[in-house]
Amino acid sequence: MLVKAKGTQQSVAASRLLDGEAVWLGTGNIWVEDVAQAAVFDGADAIAEALAFAKAEEKRQIVVDVYPLDVEITEAGTRPTHLRERLKGIGPTVRRDLGKQARQPAA
Amino acid sequence: MPDTHSPAIRSNQPADAHAAVYRYDEFDKTFIFERVEQFRAQVERRLKGEITEEEFKPIRLMNGLYLQLHAYMLRVAVPYGMLSSTQVRRLARIARVYDKGYGHFTTRQNIQFNWPKLEDVPTILRELAEVDMHAIQTSGNCIRNVTTDQFCGAAADELVDPRVYAEILRQWSTMHPEFTYLPRKFKIAITGSPNDRAAVQVHDIGLIAKKDEVTGRVGFTVYVGGGQGRTPYLAVKARDFVPVEEIIGYLEAILRVYNQLGRRDNIYKARIKITVNEMGADKFIGLIEEEYARLPRQKFYVDPAIVDAIQTHFAPPPWVDLPAISDSFEAAKAADPAFARWTRTNLTEHKTPGYAIATISLKPIGGIPGDAEADQLETVADLADLYSFGEVRVTHEQNLVLAHVRKDDLYPLWKALDAAGLGTANAGLISDIIACPGLDYCALANTRAIPVAQRIAERFADLDRQHDLGELKVKISGCINACGHHHVGHIGILGVDKKGEEFFQILLGGDAGTNAALGEIVGPGFDYDGIIDAVETVVNTFVKLRQPGEIFIQTLARTGHAPFKEALYARA
Numbered sequence: 001m002l003v004k005a006k007g008t009q010q011s012v013a014a015s016r017l018l019d020g021e022a023v024w025l026g027t028g029n030i031w032v033e034d035v036a037q038a039a040v041f042d043g044a045d046a047i048a049e050a051l052a053f054a055k056a057e058e059k060r061q062i063v064v065d066v067y068p069l070d071v072e073i074t075e076a077g078t079r080p081t082h083l084r085e086r087l088k089g090i091g092p093t094v095r096r097d098l099g100k101q102a103r104q105p106a107a
Numbered sequence: 108m109p110d111t112h113s114p115a116i117r118s119n120q121p122a123d124a125h126a127a128v129y130r131y132d133e134f135d136k137t138f139i140f141e142r143v144e145q146f147r148a149q150v151e152r153r154l155k156g157e158i159t160e161e162e163f164k165p166i167r168l169m170n171g172l173y174l175q176l177h178a179y180m181l182r183v184a185v186p187y188g189m190l191s192s193t194q195v196r197r198l199a200r201i202a203r204v205y206d207k208g209y210g211h212f213t214t215r216q217n218i219q220f221n222w223p224k225l226e227d228v229p230t231i232l233r234e235l236a237e238v239d240m241h242a243i244q245t246s247g248n249c250i251r252n253v254t255t256d257q258f259c260g261a262a263a264d265e266l267v268d269p270r271v272y273a274e275i276l277r278q279w280s281t282m283h284p285e286f287t288y289l290p291r292k293f294k295i296a297i298t299g300s301p302n303d304r305a306a307v308q309v310h311d312i313g314l315i316a317k318k319d320e321v322t323g324r325v326g327f328t329v330y331v332g333g334g335q336g337r338t339p340y341l342a343v344k345a346r347d348f349v350p351v352e353e354i355i356g357y358l359e360a361i362l363r364v365y366n367q368l369g370r371r372d373n374i375y376k377a378r379i380k381i382t383v384n385e386m387g388a389d390k391f392i393g394l395i396e397e398e399y400a401r402l403p404r405q406k407f408y409v410d411p412a413i414v415d416a417i418q419t420h421f422a423p424p425p426w427v428d429l430p431a432i433s434d435s436f437e438a439a440k441a442a443d444p445a446f447a448r449w450t451r452t453n454l455t456e457h458k459t460p461g462y463a464i465a466t467i468s469l470k471p472i473g474g475i476p477g478d479a480e481a482d483q484l485e486t487v488a489d490l491a492d493l494y495s496f497g498e499v500r501v502t503h504e505q506n507l508v509l510a511h512v513r514k515d516d517l518y519p520l521w522k523a524l525d526a527a528g529l530g531t532a533n534a535g536l537i538s539d540i541i542a543c544p545g546l547d548y549c550a551l552a553n554t555r556a557i558p559v560a561q562r563i564a565e566r567f568a569d570l571d572r573q574h575d576l577g578e579l580k581v582k583i584s585g586c587i588n589a590c591g592h593h594h595v596g597h598i599g600i601l602g603v604d605k606k607g608e609e610f611f612q613i614l615l616g617g618d619a620g621t622n623a624a625l626g627e628i629v630g631p632g633f634d635y636d637g638i639i640d641a642v643e644t645v646v647n648t649f650v651k652l653r654q655p656g657e658i659f660i661q662t663l664a665r666t667g668h669a670p671f672k673e674a675l676y677a678r679a
Contacts, residue, residue: 002550003604017154019224020179061156065174082607084546084553088176092547094475094557098207098222099177 003082007070010047011038011078012054013088014063022088022100023063024078029053031063033100035089036077111493112513114425123497125424126191127260129274129417131239139236142243146170147229154226169249170232171242176550178222182245183235187255187273187297188216188501192488195499197238199484205231210484212469212477214541214592215294216254216501217245221548243281248289250280250362254296256304257466257502260421261510263458267316267325269299270421271414272354279355286362290369291377293362294334297327301621306503308342308623309333309595311379312361317348326350331361332383332391335589339625340380343388345395351414356407360399364391424496424511429461433514446521448570449532454517463514465495467507467524468531468539472568473561476542477505486527494520504541506534536573537581537646538564541592545585545602546609552585554602554609554635559583562639567646576646577658580619595619597660598645599626600638611638613645615671616663629672641675648674 012025013035023031024038032038041047047068054066070081080086091099111117115124131139146166153163167173171182183198190198198218202210205227206220213219223231235241244251253273260268276295280286286293296305297314307313313330326348333342349357365379368386376385383391440447455464467487470476479487487507491499494516495509502508512520524530533539540563543549545556560583567573582596586603593599599614610632617626633641646659648671653662663671 003607015174015178017160018226020174020177022177058160059156061154064160083604083609084176087546087555091177092557093555094547094561 002067003069003084005068005070007081009040009042009071009073010068011035011040011071011080012047012050012066013038013069013085014054014057014066017061017064025050025054031057034077035080035085038071038078040071040073040078112427112516113492113494113496115497116492121193121497122492123191123193125496126189126491126498127270127421127424128189128191128194128239128498129186129277129420135239136236139239139241140233142170142241143229143232143236146232150225150229165247168246169243170228171245172223172225172228173246174550175221175548176546177548179225179228180548181220181223181228181231181242182213183218183220183240183242184245184252185217185240185501186277187253187259187270188257188503189270190499190501191238192491192497192499194238194240195484195488195491197234197240199481199488201231201234202481202484209478209480211475211544212479212501212505212507214503214505214543214590215245215252216257216503217252218501219544221544246292248291248293249287250276250283250289250293250295253277253280254294254305254310254503256298256300257500257508258304258455258464258510259299260423261457261459261462261464262300263456264302265300265316265458266318267299267351268418268421269297269314269316271417272314272327272351273297274417274420275355275409275413276358279358285366289362289366290371291374291379293365293379295358303619303621303623306592306595306619306623307333309335309339309592309619310342312358313342314354319348324350327354329354329357329361331395332380332388334378334380335592335594336378337375337587337589338381339589339594340384341623341625342380343383343392345392352409352411353404353407355409356402356404357395357399359407360395360402363398363402364394368394424498426459426462426511429459429513429515431460433461433517436514436517439518443518445525445532446518448574449521449530450517451574452532452536453534457511459511461514463512463517465509465512465517465520466502466534467509467529468533469506469529470533470539470564471528471531472533472538472564474528474564475557476540476560479507483527483529486523487529490520490523504539506539532570533573535578535580537567537576537579538573539580540564541580541582541596543584543591545583545591549585549590551588552602553587553604554585554611556583556585556591556600556602559600559602559611559635559638563642566639566643576650579646579659581642582617592619593617594625595623596626597663598642600642601628603632605632609635611635611641613638613641613675615645615668616660618660627668629668630676644674645671
């Protein structure tokens with residue numbers, strides 16, 4: 001179930017319209033496939049601005065299902081705080097040969 | 108190629124010529140292909156930005172296309188669980204060409220593909236249409252795929268072939284103008300046997316075949332208002348007997364009452380079970396009867412000529428006269444203990460002497476419940492052609508069935524299944540677990556369910572131990588939507604989110620069968636590591652308490668929950 005983002009540090013997640021691939025808004029308003037590269041927005045204004053851009057991308061048929069998520073910054077990059085969002089960044093734990101984990105080190 | 112008794116193969120007909128699937132006429136084919144092209148145009152308009160996601164979402168859902176955690180998911184309808192080998196091969200092809208090489212069979216007897224691209228979906232639907240398949244009514248607030256007993260048309264205890272009526276219900280409900288936008292989704296299950304193998308009492312409408320003792324007429328006992336989810340209810344009996352020719356009229360009355368009174372203000376209270384229980388069953392049933400008395404019965408009368416015409420699609424395959432006992436089968440059992448073990452759990456009595464019903468387990472120890480690789484699907488299709496008239500069934504317990512296998516053929520069948528990883532002797536045992544996709548795939552889930560199932564199966568990997576335990580149904584859901592049927596597991600497991608961590612509650616005493624019951628939560632939940640030990644504690648307690656011949660659910664009924672609760676929490 002979608003987890004409500006409450007923290008001061010948030011990223012923006014979405015799914016790519018064409019293939020449903022999980023993506024995150026990265027630095028420079030580029031959609032990235034690796035959650036570790038997701039941009040981290042500090043504070044309500046920055047988060048609102050990022051969401052507004054993402055919603056506009058929805059209208060441009062780039063992404064769907066835009067929402068904010070709580071994250072933390074680690075040495076390996078951006079890390080979602082909730083399990084659901086971490087799994088979205090990896091792929092099914094029961095099929096390590098599938099999803100993002102099959103293409104790159106787990107986030 | 109191994110020797111085959113298939114009369115179709117021997118006479119150069121298609122090998123699945125006798126498979127009991129509904130074969131489309133020109134009207135059906137035209138409708139399905141037009142629907143595919145309609146969806147193709149809708150996808151093109153979506154990609155061009157001519158329609159918004161808000162506008163597109165209900166359209167894609169009506170064509171079975173969801174957006175899940177990692178990708179789109181396409182749910183394909185398998186009407187009442189019946190497939191021909193041609194259709195199974197097409198599913199394998201779709202898995203291989205358009206997806207990631209596998210499919211996932213669901214508790215609604217459907218199949219899901221977890222990784223399709225939006226732009227490919229119209230072409231996938233066209234490939235399905237070419238073999239009389241589609242993804243209509245696998246989502247949305249409509250009457251969903253009607254499910255039934257996986258042993259229909261073969262079981263020794265059957266009164267009525269439910270497929271005939273399931274197909275009539277499909278034709279009645281498909282694109283029904285009144286019931287396309289119901290308050291919420293609507294699920295119907297039907298069984299032709301008094302022994303419920305279709306979990307009918309946890310469906311919005313459940314139908315159980317019955318014969319009137321006095322007149323000899325055949326009809327159905329009608330249950331209404333059952334369901335699982337966050338608010339589980341067993342269905343209440345609306346009528347003890349509705350003759351088969353009146354069944355559509357009676358269901359029309361139920362749907363009309365629900366469509367008018369079902370709540371549209373709150374998605375969590377929109378199912379018919381809530382309407383029935385908020386209003387009171389007697390009052391709701393009274394309204395059904397009023398509506399039934401009012402509606403033009405003749406319009407909904409099930410004409411015997413129509414029944415006869417549909418019956419031809421489900422005509423029995425050309426069984427041959429065989430002795431009830433097969434010497435080669437008995438010899439193989441005596442010579443091969445592993446085969447003998449499989450026959451104890453995965454075979455069911457057939458109504459025709461010399462034949463048996465074989466359940467193909469999609470629950471290998473440590474495997475993903477309900478998953479089948481493309482090459483496994485093709486193996487099953489080949490074996491169905493050789494040994495079971497080219498027909499395959501999907502069970503609501505996420506297994507497959509070959510319903511008409513000569514006893515003489517069971518040993519070569521099992522050896523071929525075993526070589527393909529499909530020969531596990533665990534149908535109905537503790538490792539034959541229903542599990543929802545959970546957080547590994549599902550956007551709604553709170554916790555994972557599949558790895559819990561895998562670890563339980565691995566803990567009880569010793570098949571001798573499983574067989575000693577006997578029938579024990581474990582069902583696991585990754586959230587309160589209960590897609591893993593945890594409410595009706597002998598041992599049910601519900602995953603909950605506890606401050607971002609996975610926790611699992613245990614329910615005991617549920618039953619999806621003829622003596623349907625909802626399980627009760629036994630106490631505080633367990634963490635991801637602790638849940639497997641907890642299940643083993645429950646099982647070990649059963650072993651200590653059981654009397655000779657008892658299965659788990661019988662011991663639990665005799666002792667109550669107290670000793671299990673004590674065993675689970677005394678050590679805390």
